[in-house]
Amino acid sequence: MGFIVIIPARLASTRLPNKPLADLGGKPMVVRVAERAALSGAGRIIVATDHEDIAAACTAHGVEVCMTRSDHPSGTDRIAEVARTLALADDAVVVNLQGDEPLIDPALLAAAAARISATVPMSTCAHPLSEADDAFNPNVVKVVLDKHGNALYFSRATIPWHRDAFATSRALPAGYQPLRHIGLYAYSNRFLQQYPALDASPLEAIEALEQLRVLWHGFPIAVHITDAAPEAGVDTPQDLARVQARFQAMAG
Numbered sequence: 502m503g504f505i506v507i508i509p510a511r512l513a514s515t516r517l518p519n520k521p522l523a524d525l526g527g528k529p530m531v532v533r534v535a536e537r538a539a540l541s542g543a544g545r546i547i548v549a550t551d552h553e554d555i556a557a558a559c560t561a562h563g564v565e566v567c568m569t570r571s572d573h574p575s576g577t578d579r580i581a582e583v584a585r586t587l588a589l590a591d592d593a594v595v596v597n598l599q600g601d602e603p604l605i606d607p608a609l610l611a612a613a614a615a616r617i618s619a620t621v622p623m624s625t626c627a628h629p630l631s632e633a634d635d636a637f638n639p640n641v642v643k644v645v646l647d648k649h650g651n652a653l654y655f656s657r658a659t660i661p662w663h664r665d666a667f668a669t670s671r672a673l674p675a676g677y678q679p680l681r682h683i684g685l686y687a688y689s690n691r692f693l694q695q696y697p698a699l700d701a702s703p704l705e706a707i708e709a710l711e712q713l714r715v716l717w718h719g720f721p722i723a724v725h726i727t728d729a730a731p732e733a734g735v736d737t738p739q740d741l742a743r744v745q746a747r748f749q750a751m752a753g
Contacts, residue, residue, distance in 0.1 A: 504544065504593075504594035504595065504596055504617075505543055505594070505595055505596070506538040506596045506610060507548075507549050507597060507598070508534055508599070508600050509580055510548055511552065512550075512552040512554060516738075517735065517740075520741075521555050521600050522555065524745070525603055526745075528562060530600070531559060531564075532558065532564055534598065534603050534605070535559070537605050537607055538598055538607065542607075543610065547565045547583060548600070549569050549576075549579045549580055549583045550567075551571040567583045576599065577693070581697055584693055584694065592619075594687055594688070595690055596610050596613060596614050597687070599684065601735040601736065602685075602735075603735065603744060603748075604734075606727070606731050609683065609725070609727060609731065610685065610687075612727070613626055613685055613686065613725055616723035616725055617689050620721070622688060622691065622692030623687070623692055623723070624687045624724065625683065625685060625724055625725070626682075626683040626685050626725045626726075626731075627644050627681055628680065628727050629678035630673075630680070630681050636659050642710060643655070643681060644724060645680070646680070650726075651721045651724065652723075655682055655710050655712055657708055680726065699718050700718075702714045702717035705717070
C-alpha cells in the first residue's frame with residue numbers, strides 16, 4: 502500500500518531553540534529528516550509548519566512544504582490539517598514522522614504504513630528492552646500487545662509486571678523483554694480526520710501519553726516490532742552534538 506509522510510515542524514522549543522533549522526552536515530535538520538523519509542518508499546514527503554523560516558529552508562532544498570495554523574495543540578492536529586488541504590482520500594495512509602528524527606530507520610516508516618488496514622486505522626512501532634534501567638525508567642514508554650499484535654496499553658510503568666521475579670530483584674529474568682514504544686505513527690486519513698475531535702481521556706492525562714486516547718475510545722493500534730532500538734532523536738543540546746558528530750563522520 503502506498504503512503505505519504507508528513508513531518509510536523511515548529512520553530513519554538515524550550516530546550517533547543519530553532520531545532521528544525523539546526524545545521525547537520527550543511528543542511529537543516531528538518532531537511533535531513535525529509536531525506537531519511539525519502540528512503541522509505543513513500544510516495545510523497547511534506548513538511549508541515551507554521552513558520553516561514555522553516556518553509557524557506559525546505560523550499561531552498563527542494564522539500565515540499567505546507568503552511569498550517571499556529572494554534573494546533575499537537576503534531577497530529579497539524580498533519581490532519583495538511584491532509585485536509587491536500588484533499589487526501591479516506592483510505593490514504595499518512596505517516597507522522599517527527600521533525601527531530603534525522604537518523605530514523607526508513608524501514609520503520611514503511612513497516613508502520615503496512616500495518617494500516619480497513620479494520621486497523623492507526624499503527625506504531627516498538628522494540629524489545631534488554632536493560633533493567635530502561636524497563637524501570639518512567640521516561641521510557643512501554644507497550645503490551647494482544648495476540649494479534651495490537652496495543653493493549655501504553656505506560657510509563659514497567660509492563661507487564663513480572664510478579665515473581667520482581668518480588669526479589671529488579672533484574673530482568675530470562676525470557677522477559679518488555680517492549681519500548683517508538684514514537685512513530687501511521688494513520689488512515691479517515692481516522693486522522695476523526696482524531697482531533699476525540700475527547701481527551703483520563704488515562705492520557707495520568708500517563709501524559711496522547712496515544713491512550715485512541716485506545717480509550719476503542720480504536721485498535723497495530724504495533725510493528727523491530728529487533729533493534731532506533732537511533733535517538735534530538736531533544737537536547739547534547740543530542741544535537743551527538744547527531745552533528747554523526748553527520749560530520751559520514752561526510753568525512
